[in-house]
Amino acid sequence: MFFILTLVLSGSYLILGIFSAMALRKHLRKNSYVNYNSLVLSPLSPKISIIAPAFNESKTIIDNVRTLLSLYYNNFEVILVNDGSTDNTFEKIKEEYELTKVNYYFDYHIPCERIRGIYKSKNPSYNRLIVIDKKNGGKADSLNAGINICQSSLFISIDADSIIETDSILKLVKPFLEEKDRKVIGAGGVIRIVNSCDVERGHIREIHLPGQMLPRLQVLEYTRAFLLGRMAWSQLDGLMLISGAMGIFDRETVIKGGGYSIKTVGEDMELVLRMRRRMAEEGVKYEVTYIPDPLCWTQVPSDVKSLYTQRTRWTRGLVESLWTHRKIFFNKTYGRLGLLGYPYWFFFEWLAPLIAFSGFIYSIYLVVTNAINWPFYLLLFLFVYTFAVSLSIWAILFEEITYHKYKKKRDVLKLLIAALLEPFFYPMHTYFAVRGNLEALRGKKGWGKAERKGFEKKKKRVRQPSARKSEE
Amino acid sequence: MIRYTLLLILSLLSANAGRSYPSGTNYKTDVYSDQVVMESPYYVNIFDKIQISSVGPDTLKTATFNSETMDTAEKAITTVRYIFFIKGDSRWLKRINYSEKSIVLINSLIAAIIISIATMIILLVIILLNRKRLEKEELLHQYLLEKYQSLIINYLFGYTSPEEFSSIASDTYRRQVLIDQMIDVSINLKGDESKKLISLYKLLSLDKDSIAKAHNRRWHKKIKGFRELAFMNIKDANVAIYKALNSSNEILRMEAQIALVILSDDNPFEFLSHLNSHFSLWEQITLHELIIQHNIPLPSFQKWLTSANPTVIIFALRMIREFKQKESEDNVRETLMHPDPSVRYLAVQVAGDLDMRSTLETLKHMYKNQDYKISLEIIKSMGKMPDISMMGFLKLVLDKEEDVQLQIEATKAIRNNGEEGVKALVKLMESEYKNYNIIIKHVLDRRIF
Numbered sequence: 001m002f003f004i005l006t007l008v009l010s011g012s013y014l015i016l017g018i019f020s021a022m023a024l025r026k027h028l029r030k031n032s033y034v035n036y037n038s039l040v041l042s043p044l045s046p047k048i049s050i051i052a053p054a055f056n057e058s059k060t061i062i063d064n065v066r067t068l069l070s071l072y073y074n075n076f077e078v079i080l081v082n083d084g085s086t087d088n089t090f091e092k093i094k095e096e097y098e099l100t101k102v103n104y105y106f107d108y109h110i111p112c113e114r115i116r117g118i119y120k121s122k123n124p125s126y127n128r129l130i131v132i133d134k135k136n137g138g139k140a141d142s143l144n145a146g147i148n149i150c151q152s153s154l155f156i157s158i159d160a161d162s163i164i165e166t167d168s169i170l171k172l173v174k175p176f177l178e179e180k181d182r183k184v185i186g187a188g189g190v191i192r193i194v195n196s197c198d199v200e201r202g203h204i205r206e207i208h209l210p211g212q213m214l215p216r217l218q219v220l221e222y223t224r225a226f227l228l229g230r231m232a233w234s235q236l237d238g239l240m241l242i243s244g245a246m247g248i249f250d251r252e253t254v255i256k257g258g259g260y261s262i263k264t265v266g267e268d269m270e271l272v273l274r275m276r277r278r279m280a281e282e283g284v285k286y287e288v289t290y291i292p293d294p295l296c297w298t299q300v301p302s303d304v305k306s307l308y309t310q311r312t313r314w315t316r317g318l319v320e321s322l323w324t325h326r327k328i329f330f331n332k333t334y335g336r337l338g339l340l341g342y343p344y345w346f347f348f349e350w351l352a353p354l355i356a357f358s359g360f361i362y363s364i365y366l367v368v369t370n371a372i373n374w375p376f377y378l379l380l381f382l383f384v385y386t387f388a389v390s391l392s393i394w395a396i397l398f399e400e401i402t403y404h405k406y407k408k409k410r411d412v413l414k415l416l417i418a419a420l421l422e423p424f425f426y427p428m429h430t431y432f433a434v435r436g437n438l439e440a441l442r443g444k445k446g447w448g449k450a451e452r453k454g455f456e457k458k459k460k461r462v463r464q465p466s467a468r469k470s471e472e
Numbered sequence: 473m474i475r476y477t478l479l480l481i482l483s484l485l486s487a488n489a490g491r492s493y494p495s496g497t498n499y500k501t502d503v504y505s506d507q508v509v510m511e512s513p514y515y516v517n518i519f520d521k522i523q524i525s526s527v528g529p530d531t532l533k534t535a536t537f538n539s540e541t542m543d544t545a546e547k548a549i550t551t552v553r554y555i556f557f558i559k560g561d562s563r564w565l566k567r568i569n570y571s572e573k574s575i576v577l578i579n580s581l582i583a584a585i586i587i588s589i590a591t592m593i594i595l596l597v598i599i600l601l602n603r604k605r606l607e608k609e610e611l612l613h614q615y616l617l618e619k620y621q622s623l624i625i626n627y628l629f630g631y632t633s634p635e636e637f638s639s640i641a642s643d644t645y646r647r648q649v650l651i652d653q654m655i656d657v658s659i660n661l662k663g664d665e666s667k668k669l670i671s672l673y674k675l676l677s678l679d680k681d682s683i684a685k686a687h688n689r690r691w692h693k694k695i696k697g698f699r700e701l702a703f704m705n706i707k708d709a710n711v712a713i714y715k716a717l718n719s720s721n722e723i724l725r726m727e728a729q730i731a732l733v734i735l736s737d738d739n740p741f742e743f744l745s746h747l748n749s750h751f752s753l754w755e756q757i758t759l760h761e762l763i764i765q766h767n768i769p770l771p772s773f774q775k776w777l778t779s780a781n782p783t784v785i786i787f788a789l790r791m792i793r794e795f796k797q798k799e800s801e802d803n804v805r806e807t808l809m810h811p812d813p814s815v816r817y818l819a820v821q822v823a824g825d826l827d828m829r830s831t832l833e834t835l836k837h838m839y840k841n842q843d844y845k846i847s848l849e850i851i852k853s854m855g856k857m858p859d860i861s862m863m864g865f866l867k868l869v870l871d872k873e874e875d876v877q878l879q880i881e882a883t884k885a886i887r888n889n890g891e892e893g894v895k896a897l898v899k900l901m902e903s904e905y906k907n908y909n910i911i912i913k914h915v916l917d918r919r920i921f
Contacts, residue, residue: 029692030723032692033692033695033723033727034723035758037761038757038758038760038761039757042757042760042761043794044753044756044757044760044790044794045757046753102914102917103910103913103914103916103917104914104917105876105879105880105910105911105913105914106876107875107876107877151877174754176753177752177753177754177757178722178752178753178754179752179753180750180752181750376578379578379581379582379585380581382581382585383581383584383585383588386584386585386588386589386592387584387588389588389592390588390589390591390592390595393591393592393595393596393599394591394595396595396599397595397598397599397602400599400602400603401602404606409603412599412600412603416596
């Protein structure tokens with residue numbers, strides 16, 4: 001039975017890979033005929049609000065806001081939400097962008113912590129910028145505050161510590177402009193890893209593969225997840241997650257759904273699930289789309305401690321979201337989401353590490369009691385190892401023939417070496433996931449703490465952990 | 473990553489599940505392997521072949537060959553048997569002591585490992601070759617582009633004869649690069665030079681390539697053909713382009729629209745009258761940009777305000793607004809009553825943007841029966857065409873509506889009535905009946921828009 005399960009798991013990866021390859025090919029072909037420039041200056045383009053929550057981001061905030069203000073699009077506003085930072089984030093912004101408090105009347109469509117003030121710049125060059133200063137309430141709460149303030153029908157939620165590609169709005173908004181009989185309620189894109197890249201004034205000057213092993217392994221992981229996984233799930237209408245680092249949403253649908261949940265640390269996944277659930281229950285035809293273009297660059301943890309904090313949080317978010325929306329599980333009312341997407345996440349994302357962990361314990365028991373069948377163990381290990389490595393190499397190939405971001409030949413070789421080493425890090429990830437489950441059981445809340453050093457190079461390159469931060 | 477761990481663990485569990493079989497199952501492996509030896513189809517088939525071939529006319533030669541072949545075949549079989557435990561008598565296999573299905577399972581695992589390793593190697597080679605190919609192609613493409621560009625320019629200035637092109641454009645790839653370069657150059661050309669380039673295009677029979685592409689079965693080839701024909705103003709494939717107008721492939725449909733707008737002399741927007749499918753905002757934006765960039769002669773868009781396709785009406789309304797076709801006021805007023813809410817919403821917006829004051833009364837009357845989005849747009853439009861006679865209505869909205877946005881827009885509309893409006897707002901601020909201060913302060917704050 002275990003062997004059949006193994007085969008099912010391997011088979012599902014292969015099927016997802018095939019779907020993804022087909023969808024990517026179609027997307028790239030279509031995209032080669034798209035002229036995004038039409039959108040840049042068109043008076044017909046819809047207004048977009050970019051909501052960027054910031055908590056203790058003083059080291060990067062000036063550059064990040066500058067990047068946001070210089071995005072290619074003609075009809076947008078940037079809403080920066082200072083989530084009660086305890087450092088000088090707000091002071092720096094206020095000074096740099098010549099902010100002054102305005103008499104802003106708005107409605108709390110979605111509950112959020114008290115807004116202390118809304119600021120706009122005295123300098124007309126920054127008239128796109130709105131800054132909200134509020135009491136700390138976490139990322140979800142800040143996004144809700146931003147949604148209350150913004151007046152456009154579409155909003156983009158981003159992490160203020162991410163670097164956004166200049167044409168990202170054009171790409172994100174396109175599915176909404178192409179909307180036909182199905183209402184587009186949200187869209188997400190590919191998130192890339194910025195560690196070790198040359199960043200100058202909020203823009204990436206040169207792309208490098210991370211110099212450290214942990215971020216490099218995450219490059220592989222992200223490539224697999226975004227180019228193989230999400231692309232396929234988007235095709236199968238089973239997409240359950242739009243990354244919190246960057247996503248675009250229909251404001252009205254989000255407000256009707258009650259906004260971001262502040263009860264979970266997986267607010268990005270929970271929101272998508274809730275919106276999809278609501279649309280399905282109301283019988284509205286809808287879609288959640290995915291753009292396989294790299295739109296946003298984020299820093300990933302480069303040390304085990306930060307990685308632990310991030311992964312346990314992700315697991316908690318997953319458990320909380322799945323539990324909240326357990327009604328979807330194998331429920332045909334929710335279509336492919338209920339019959340395919342949710343069960344996949346349940347079995348292969350949530351349950352998998354728990355089974356894996358129990359397997360580790362059992363293996364240790366077998367070794368201790370000298371009952372393990374070593375030759376067969378070796379054969380099975382080779383099977384899983386070679387399969388995992390070949391899947392990673394598939395992902396590298398996808399990256400090579402699609403976006404080809406790592407230009408140097410040695411970067412590909414480094415990625416290949418990382419693919420060979422990656423399976424030896426699985427036990428660590430299993431451990432993180434089990435800890436995340438335990439934390440979820442204990443009802444732990446909050447994001448955990450991580451320190452930010454900024455994007456700019458200190459000596460040569462930046463290798464610093466990310467993770468959104470908020471009060472524990 | 474977790475999922476791979478699961479794979480490993482599942483495998484391990486399955487491996488050790490075999491251990492739970494009683495030790496007595498050993499014999500099954502042996503019996504099974506014996507059967508394989510006795511009945512191996514490989515042996516039978518190979519020997520049969522050898523015997524048959526050895527009775528051929530050139531006996532000596534065949535025999536030598538057969539003997540060598542036999543050795544090689546046996547070696548190969550032995551190798552395969554060692555890799556895959558076909559015979560089942562391997563000591564290693566016996567040690568595994570898995571279950572009666574062990575041979576199948578182990579062979580499957582070995583096959584999977586070999587396939588995975590082979591896949592890894594093949595992918596690796598593809599990745600490296602792809603890199604090399606890309607680099608080579610880029611270099612060649614760049615070289616050809618530069619070469620063709622200077623040739624085209626020389627030709628346009630009369631320094632080069634067309635013969636020089638025919639020798640270059642000998643293969644499909646080079647012809648395509650030449651077409652692409654001609655299109656690039658043609659963007660900046662007008663008058664005689666443009667005509668000269670088009671005649672060269674025809675002279676080299678490149679138009680036939682483009683027409684063939686327009687008739688191609690594959691959609692992306694069609695698009696390439698449409699684009700080339702549109703740039704070179706060749707109308708020979710217009711029928712094929714018309715066919716693509718109602719295609720379910722939105723990109724193909726959009727490219728067909730663009731090509732027809734460029735290629736039609738008399739009525740470039742006639743396709744709108746035949747458009748049955750959804751005319752997305754993306755298509756509308758692209759077409760609007762095309763009109764601006766190519767200076768396409770504008771029709772009176774009110775003609776399509778009665779279209780059966782609501783998305784065509786929406787496009788017409790947008791174009792009426794963008795090109796300020798105020799003569800369409802009567803027809804726009806009629807669309808305010810359109811059954812489709814998206815049409816009504818846009819009609820309200822256009823009425824405001826074009827200052828169509830004759831719609832004010834209609835807007836006031838329709839306010840109550842509309843959904844929130846349209847109601848809000850009505851108030852916004854009233855703000856765009858300030859009229860003292862609407863002040864009473866706007867004050868009523870401010871007073872009765874609970875929604876903040878409606879209140880703000882009503883206040884803005886009052887403010888836009890100039891001195892009269894501001895006076896009215898100041899009076900409202902002093903009112904003790906309701907506290908309007910915060911709304912009015914918001915509206916009067918010029919930094920908020």
